[in-house]
Amino acid sequence: MVDEALKPAGLSLVAIDRAAPGRTATIGPYHRWRPSAMPDLETFDRLVDERATRWTEELIEFCRIPSETDQQAPLRLAAEWTAERLRQAGAAVRVLERPDAPPLVIGELGDGPRTLLSQDHYDVQPATPLDLWTSPPFAPEVRGGRLYARGAADDKGEFLFRLQAVEALQDALGKLPCRVRFIVEGEEESGSKHLAAYLADHPDLVEGHGALIEGGGVDEKGRPMLVCGVSGLAYVQLSVRTLAYDAHSGGARLLPNAAWRLVQALATLRGPNDTITIDGLFDHVRRPTEAQLAHLRTLPFEEEEIKRIYSCTAFVSGRTGFEAQVADTFEPTCNIAGIVSGFTGPGEKTITPCEATAKLDLRLVPDLTPELALRCLREHLDRRGFADVAIVPGS
Amino acid sequence: MVDEALKPAGLSLVAIDRAAPGRTATIGPYHRWRPSAMPDLETFDRLVDERATRWTEELIEFCRIPSETDQQAPLRLAAEWTAERLRQAGAAVRVLERPDAPPLVIGELGDGPRTLLSQDHYDVQPATPLDLWTSPPFAPEVRGGRLYARGAADDKGEFLFRLQAVEALQDALGKLPCRVRFIVEGEEESGSKHLAAYLADHPDLVEGHGALIEGGGVDEKGRPMLVCGVSGLAYVQLSVRTLAYDAHSGGARLLPNAAWRLVQALATLRGPNDTITIDGLFDHVRRPTEAQLAHLRTLPFEEEEIKRIYSCTAFVSGRTGFEAQVADTFEPTCNIAGIVSGFTGPGEKTITPCEATAKLDLRLVPDLTPELALRCLREHLDRRGFADVAIVPGS
Numbered sequence: 001m002v003d004e005a006l007k008p009a010g011l012s013l014v015a016i017d018r019a020a021p022g023r024t025a026t027i028g029p030y031h032r033w034r035p036s037a038m039p040d041l042e043t044f045d046r047l048v049d050e051r052a053t054r055w056t057e058e059l060i061e062f063c064r065i066p067s068e069t070d071q072q073a074p075l076r077l078a079a080e081w082t083a084e085r086l087r088q089a090g091a092a093v094r095v096l097e098r099p100d101a102p103p104l105v106i107g108e109l110g111d112g113p114r115t116l117l118s119q120d121h122y123d124v125q126p127a128t129p130l131d132l133w134t135s136p137p138f139a140p141e142v143r144g145g146r147l148y149a150r151g152a153a154d155d156k157g158e159f160l161f162r163l164q165a166v167e168a169l170q171d172a173l174g175k176l177p178c179r180v181r182f183i184v185e186g187e188e189e190s191g192s193k194h195l196a197a198y199l200a201d202h203p204d205l206v207e208g209h210g211a212l213i214e215g216g217g218v219d220e221k222g223r224p225m226l227v228c229g230v231s232g233l234a235y236v237q238l239s240v241r242t243l244a245y246d247a248h249s250g251g252a253r254l255l256p257n258a259a260w261r262l263v264q265a266l267a268t269l270r271g272p273n274d275t276i277t278i279d280g281l282f283d284h285v286r287r288p289t290e291a292q293l294a295h296l297r298t299l300p301f302e303e304e305e306i307k308r309i310y311s312c313t314a315f316v317s318g319r320t321g322f323e324a325q326v327a328d329t330f331e332p333t334c335n336i337a338g339i340v341s342g343f344t345g346p347g348e349k350t351i352t353p354c355e356a357t358a359k360l361d362l363r364l365v366p367d368l369t370p371e372l373a374l375r376c377l378r379e380h381l382d383r384r385g386f387a388d389v390a391i392v393p394g395s
Numbered sequence: 396m397v398d399e400a401l402k403p404a405g406l407s408l409v410a411i412d413r414a415a416p417g418r419t420a421t422i423g424p425y426h427r428w429r430p431s432a433m434p435d436l437e438t439f440d441r442l443v444d445e446r447a448t449r450w451t452e453e454l455i456e457f458c459r460i461p462s463e464t465d466q467q468a469p470l471r472l473a474a475e476w477t478a479e480r481l482r483q484a485g486a487a488v489r490v491l492e493r494p495d496a497p498p499l500v501i502g503e504l505g506d507g508p509r510t511l512l513s514q515d516h517y518d519v520q521p522a523t524p525l526d527l528w529t530s531p532p533f534a535p536e537v538r539g540g541r542l543y544a545r546g547a548a549d550d551k552g553e554f555l556f557r558l559q560a561v562e563a564l565q566d567a568l569g570k571l572p573c574r575v576r577f578i579v580e581g582e583e584e585s586g587s588k589h590l591a592a593y594l595a596d597h598p599d600l601v602e603g604h605g606a607l608i609e610g611g612g613v614d615e616k617g618r619p620m621l622v623c624g625v626s627g628l629a630y631v632q633l634s635v636r637t638l639a640y641d642a643h644s645g646g647a648r649l650l651p652n653a654a655w656r657l658v659q660a661l662a663t664l665r666g667p668n669d670t671i672t673i674d675g676l677f678d679h680v681r682r683p684t685e686a687q688l689a690h691l692r693t694l695p696f697e698e699e700e701i702k703r704i705y706s707c708t709a710f711v712s713g714r715t716g717f718e719a720q721v722a723d724t725f726e727p728t729c730n731i732a733g734i735v736s737g738f739t740g741p742g743e744k745t746i747t748p749c750e751a752t753a754k755l756d757l758r759l760v761p762d763l764t765p766e767l768a769l770r771c772l773r774e775h776l777d778r779r780g781f782a783d784v785a786i787v788p789g790s
Contacts, residue, residue, distance in 0.1 A: 070742045125744050190743045235743050244706035249756050252730040253723045254710040259731035260665060267662030311639035315649040328648045335647040336654035337746050342733035347465045348585045348630050349520050350756045351732050361644050361745045
């Protein structure tokens with residue numbers, strides 16, 4: 001959604017995460033927002049100009065930490081870096097700990113009758129496959145006015161730009177007119193396994209008058225976006241085992257093949273026109289209201305640009321135009337994030353695989369909770385005789 | 396098939412390849428065959444007893460060479476080892492070469508009006524996954540009277556036992572009553588890509604009065620087997636690409652997923668009861684004759700033992716008894732040897748994969764040539780709108 005009150009003054013340096021070229025984080029002063037109720041920001045603009053180079057260097061330093069999902073030592077380094085940077089900005093910092101979990105870093109700046117929350121994370125997605133990176137994922141490189149590194153966007157870039165902006169605003173105004181609380185976790189990319197427990201221990205952390213989610217940036221045409229809602233996520237692994245060990249495939253007329261079993265189970269989840277066919281799932285999907293659809297019609301949808309970026313000729317189910325935009329905004333997904341079974345190296349090996357696994361992620365919409373989605377999936381598979389296909393949440 | 400004229404005297408040392416525990420090669424003197432037309436073999440038996448330890452050591456040495464499919468340097472070492480061992484036995488040895496191919500090793504012993512061929516190979520299947528080996532695949536280890544190593548069976552064991560037996564027979568009798576020609580290749584596990592070209596250059600090599608195929612050994616109950624025919628093989632890779640690169644799975648409502656595409660294509664190849672549903676494939680499958688079926692009924696079929704070895708509760712399509720035995724003997728297969736797409740590491744990554752591949756091996760029966768099978772597969776996929784799924788033979 002584009003807020004027309006925001007007047008972007010031009011783009012110059014964009015941080016790009018290679019695995020998601022459509023998702024960017026914009027560095028520094030390049031969007032000069034002028035909401036009418038704000039004081040004059042001449043000093044702020046000057047500080048931004050003076051600091052832009054140093055800010056980029058800070059992001060490069062942050063992105064050098066390979067804080068991939070589940071890599072405990074680098075995650076801890078990234079948490080310490082986050083806490084230290086918040087302290088430098090004058091924040092009151094708390095580093096919360098739980099057993100077997102990366103720390104939750106809290107930083108508070110400013111004071112006033114209202115509190116703005118910023119939800120961020122210092123963990124990043126695994127950077128594999130490495131051979132697709134032009135420069136290594138944890139050796140940030142600026143090319144053509146863009147910074148390339150894992151986490152440059154999603155979310156080290158977004159976190160740092162927010163903090164740098166708040167810091168500069170504080171320096172320009174003398175003090176902030178409100179409290180800003182950063183909540184920075186290390187498990188966002190792996191389902192935020194311990195976040196609920198952290199927040200249950202410290203319920204005051206989520207008290208506030210507004211919250212920014214981790215994301216942000218510009219759309220395919222460079223327009224800044226304000227996203228007012230996002231879908232949820234259920235991540236599961238489907239696993240099946242048919243034999244004690246891989247067999248020579250000369251026995252394939254007799255011995256059940258785990259890869260075939262998984263392929264057959266997965267195939268029941270999707271119809272011929274790529275619709276999701278999990279029994280009952282759409283019973284829990286709230287349909288968009290007329291008001292929502294009317295609002296959606298006012299928003300741009302860069303269909304051709306998205307297709308160009310990914311070199312894809314057609315969208316899922318052959319959808320185009322407003323139909324595609326509605327699906328993109330309001331529908332759940334059932335996505336195979338990965339599948340593996342048997343021999344996958346170069347050359348040939350004639351085996352009947354004993355086990356097969358697939359990682360599925362389901363994007364969820366209002367009313368469709370992870371529990372409901374997984375219950376639908378389990379019952380769907382059981383009803384079709386796939387009780388042997390195990391569903392392991394969050395793995 | 397069991398030849399009742401063979402009287403096994405007991406099993407003591409069995410060579411086992413971990414990936415195919417049902418397939419074994421029997422070392423040394425433990426089957427004492429007494430076909431009635433053979434001369435007295437007292438000297439032969441004594442030589443076998445004297446040499447058994449050394450023969451096992453030779454096999455251990457041979458199995459230390461990691462001559463996996465497509466690993467050119469170790470394949471060359473294994474070819475040299477093969478040639479040298481044939482020379483030690485007094486064979487006339489030729490090492491044939493072609494560009495980009497492992498050598499074809501030819502060794503001839505004995506003389507007489509008739510020639511027996513022995514088709515063997517010094518290459519072995521890739522030993523992955525390594526974590527399933529109790530001892531490393533190329534560090535042979537004897538445990539409980541069994542030798543464990545990649546290639547101990549299929550085919551370093553079988554080749555060496557044959558050569559050792561021929562050598563001992565020669566020493567016992569003074570000379571062999573016939574010519575024995577070993578033809579030992581290095582591409583058997585990867586479709587024998589250059590064998591036809593080698594043989595076209597040297598058509599005399601296949602002139603003979605009988606031939607032994609590489610396999611052999613004992614069945615699930617320890618009975619020696621003489622196999623009178625085997626199925627052929629077509630090995631292909633199915634590949635599909637839907638995007639220029641992996642996308643963040645937040646875009647899965649729009650961006651086509653290569654893993655889904657491949658799963659949907661594969662699912663059309665197999666019916667709900669695990670039957671092969673490739674259009675027209677069974678038009679090319681010769682049905683067994685009454686005589687063949689009558690003969691098959693005389694052969695043992697160790698259904699429960701096979702299920703016990705692989706810890707599987709039921710065979711493909713729920714077949715049992717003679718029905719399973721007929722399928723195992725006369726039907727083609729369509730086996731997924733491997734499948735991979737997207738993120739397959741530990742933890743979670745939310746991507747829509749841009750490409751997906753599966754390795755399929757089809758066991759072929761008389762009349763069903765590789766060309767026919769692949770044409771059926773291509774036409775089947777095209778007819779269902781999967782022209783984007785590429786079929787790459789032999790990869």
